[in-house]
Structures are given as structure tokens and as C-alpha cells.
Amino acid sequence: MFLLGGLKSSIITAPWLMAVRTLKVTVVGAGGGIGQPLSLLIRRCPGIDELALHDLSEMKGLAADLSHVSQRGKVTGFTGEGELEPALTSADVVVVAAGMPRLPGMQRDHLMAANGSVAVKVTTAISKASPKALLAFITNPINMIVPTAAEVLKVHGIYDTRRLFGITTLDVVRSKKFIGDSMNISPDEVNIPVIGGHAGITILPLISKCQPGFKGGPKEIQSLTHRIQEAGTEVVNAKAGKGSATLSMAYAGAHFVDSLLRGIGGQEGVVECAFVASDLVDAPFFASPLELGKDGIKRYLPLPQMSDSEKEALEKLLPILRQNAEEGIQFAKNYLKEKSVSPIPAALP
Numbered sequence: 001m002f003l004l005g006g007l008k009s010s011i012i013t014a015p016w017l018m019a020v021r022t023l024k025v026t027v028v029g030a031g032g033g034i035g036q037p038l039s040l041l042i043r044r045c046p047g048i049d050e051l052a053l054h055d056l057s058e059m060k061g062l063a064a065d066l067s068h069v070s071q072r073g074k075v076t077g078f079t080g081e082g083e084l085e086p087a088l089t090s091a092d093v094v095v096v097a098a099g100m101p102r103l104p105g106m107q108r109d110h111l112m113a114a115n116g117s118v119a120v121k122v123t124t125a126i127s128k129a130s131p132k133a134l135l136a137f138i139t140n141p142i143n144m145i146v147p148t149a150a151e152v153l154k155v156h157g158i159y160d161t162r163r164l165f166g167i168t169t170l171d172v173v174r175s176k177k178f179i180g181d182s183m184n185i186s187p188d189e190v191n192i193p194v195i196g197g198h199a200g201i202t203i204l205p206l207i208s209k210c211q212p213g214f215k216g217g218p219k220e221i222q223s224l225t226h227r228i229q230e231a232g233t234e235v236v237n238a239k240a241g242k243g244s245a246t247l248s249m250a251y252a253g254a255h256f257v258d259s260l261l262r263g264i265g266g267q268e269g270v271v272e273c274a275f276v277a278s279d280l281v282d283a284p285f286f287a288s289p290l291e292l293g294k295d296g297i298k299r300y301l302p303l304p305q306m307s308d309s310e311k312e313a314l315e316k317l318l319p320i321l322r323q324n325a326e327e328g329i330q331f332a333k334n335y336l337k338e339k340s341v342s343p344i345p346a347a348l349p
Contacts, residue, residue, distance in 0.1 A: 022050075023048050024091045025261075027054065028055075029054070029055055029138075034097040034250050035098075039053055042258075043075070047072075052088075054087035056079070064077075092133060093260050094126060096138060099139040101244040108143070111141050115145065116144070116145070116148055116328075119137065119148040122135075134163050135149065136167050136256060142197070143198055143199055143324035144324045146285055147329050149332075161276065170248060171198065171203050172273050175190070175205045176188075176191075179192060179224060182224060183215070190212075191211040193273060194287065196286065196314070197324065201316060205225055225313075259272045264294055271290065271301065281318060283321035283325065
């Protein structure tokens with residue numbers, strides 16, 4: 001049985017080391033509220049020969065700062081739209097944290113209007129500079145951004161469903177934390193798949209499949225599920241309009257990147273949930289447990305048996321995911337048709 005990996009040891013010490021090939025990881029949006037802690041945590045991943053940092057703001061200082069961390073490999077900084085392709089050149093993994101954060105009361109379509117160009121421009125640059133890279137988006141709204149990126153990759157003739165990811169690890173991290181606290185055990189002991197999407201009711205934690213088994217009743221399960229689904233809003237409201245989840249997202253994003261690197265390095269049984277092109281359900285993009293390998297997705301794990309309430313929730317979220325995918329694809333088509341030349345959006349503040 002595959003278990004979703006824990007961050008407590010894999011990102012700090014790892015028995016696997018990639019001795020054969022060199023690896024480059026690029027962070028787009030490295031200067032922002034997610035990008036900076038994300039870059040620091042990725043810096044601790046073993047086996048990286050180059051960590052490339054890109055943003056609209058000057059990256060030399062951040063690169064110099066991170067280069068002093070006592071880890072193998074170099075850190076390079078790239079600034080502005082003109083240096084995006086050099087930042088991406090020969091990258092094995094690209095993680096995108098650029099864009100506008102969600103603000104109180106902001107609808108997902110408004111966020112997409114602000115951030116959709118991130119997906120188009122970064123994906124276009126990747127098609128020229130590093131078409132074989134594993135591309136992982138943090139930029140929201142994930143449910144629409146990933147289909148947008150897929151459409152751009154198709155236009156450029158390099159689309160590989162195994163290599164494109166929407167990072168939904170934060171939903172798993174929150175589930176482990178909230179359930180662990182509820183059961184009075186360490187979150188590291190909790191294993192739970194989270195399927196669906198990465199917004200509101202599209203986030204579906206399969207609490208019936210939690211290990212160890214969750215002992216709470218239907219009301220407690222409903223309450224936990226709702227909190228997991230609205231956890232992003234919880235942070236947005238707590239920050240009183242000054243931002244969204246940054247540190248917890250950086251933690252989750254670094255964990256996912258570490259898992260991608262372990263898969264590239266040949267480690268067996270690396271399983272993570274992510275939002276990807278999928279035929280597991282009647283929606284073209286879907287988050288589910290995946291086994292990772294040298295080329296990205298090694299295999300899709302079958303969906304487990306669900307409780308009746310989880311089956312109902314799945315049926316309710318699928319039309320939303322289908323609509324999100326259509327909107328994301330149409331955004332890409334419209335954007336490419338218009339051939340906008342506006343600058344790449346800055347990192348999350």
C-alpha cells in the first residue's frame with residue numbers, strides 16, 4: 001500500500017541521492033510571500049545542483065543570501081521578463097508561485113483574470129527553454145490555471161500529461177493537521193487522500209480512508225471537511241486583507257517539489273495528491289493520489305471506495321471542475337489569440 005509521504009524527514013535527510021544526473025530547479029515568483037520561504041525550503045532538498053530564482057524584482061540579493069546556506073549546489077538570480085527563459089533553461093523542475101494572492105471577497109474568476117497570464121507566459125517560455133521540465137503551479141485558481149497551461153503546451157506541441165501539476169499538497173497538509181489535532185495524535189501519523197480540486201467544495205478529503213481510522217461521527221466529519229475546504233478563507237480573513245496563505249503554502253509546495261525530485265531520482269513508492277489531467281472521473285482535470293517517477297506521473301492510483309456522503313460530494317464537485325476546465329482552456333485560447341505583450345505579473349506580495 002502506498003502512503004502519502006511526510007515532510008518531517010524527506011526534505012532534510014534523504015537516503016536517496018541522485019548521483020548520476022545533475023538537477024536544476026527554477027522558482028518563478030521567488031521574491032514573494034510564498035516564493036521566498038519556498039526557495040529556502042527547496043534549498044534544503046538534496047541533489048539540486050542549481051536553484052534558479054526568477055521574479056520581476058531584483059533577485060541578486062536573494063540569490064546571494066540563499067547561496068550562503070550550507071548545502072550543495074549554486075543559487076542563481078534572474079530578473080524581469082527578458083531573463084525568464086534563461087532562468088528556465090535546462091530546468092528539471094519548475095515551480096510557479098507568481099501572481100496575485102486571493103483577497104477577502106475575491107471570486108475565483110477575478111483571480112483568474114489577474115493570474116491567467118502567469119500560466120500563459122511561463123508555459124510559453126518553458127516550451128522554448130525547457131520543454132521536458134516538470135511544471136508545478138502554486139498560482140491560483142489551480143482548477144483553471146492547470147487547464148490553461150495544458151492548452152498552451154498543446155499549442156506549442158509539447159504537452160505531456162505526465163509533466164504538468166497543480167500543487168494541492170496544502171489540502172493534504174491541512175487535513176493531516178486538523179485531523180491529527182482532532183484525534184490528539186501527531187499529524188505525521190495521519191495518512192489521508194484528498195481528491196477533487198483546490199477550491200471550496202471541490203476539495204474532498206476522504207476521511208473514511210483516513211489512517212489511522214477516524215472515530216468521529218458524521219457531524220464531526222462534516223465539520224472537519226468544511227474547515228479543510230474553507231481553510232484558505234480562514235487565513236485570508238485572519239490576515240485582514242493583507243494576504244493569503246504563504247508560509248503553509250511554501251511548506252506544502254516544498255514538500256511536493258521534494259517528492260518530484262525523489263521520483264526523478266528513482267525512489268520507488270513516492271505518492272502525492274496533485275491536480276492533473278486525468279481520466280479517473282468525468283472531468284478532464286482532477287486531484288488524486290499519484291505515484292511519481294522519473295518522467296513525472298508514473299501511474300494514477302485507483303480511487304478508493306468511498307462513503308455514501310463522499311460519493312455525493314464527488315458528484316457535486318465534478319460539474320464545477322468541468323466548468324473550471326472549460327473556462328481555463330478558453331482563457332488560454334483568447335489570450336493567445338489576442339497576443340498580449342503585457343509584462344509577467346509580479347510574485348505574490
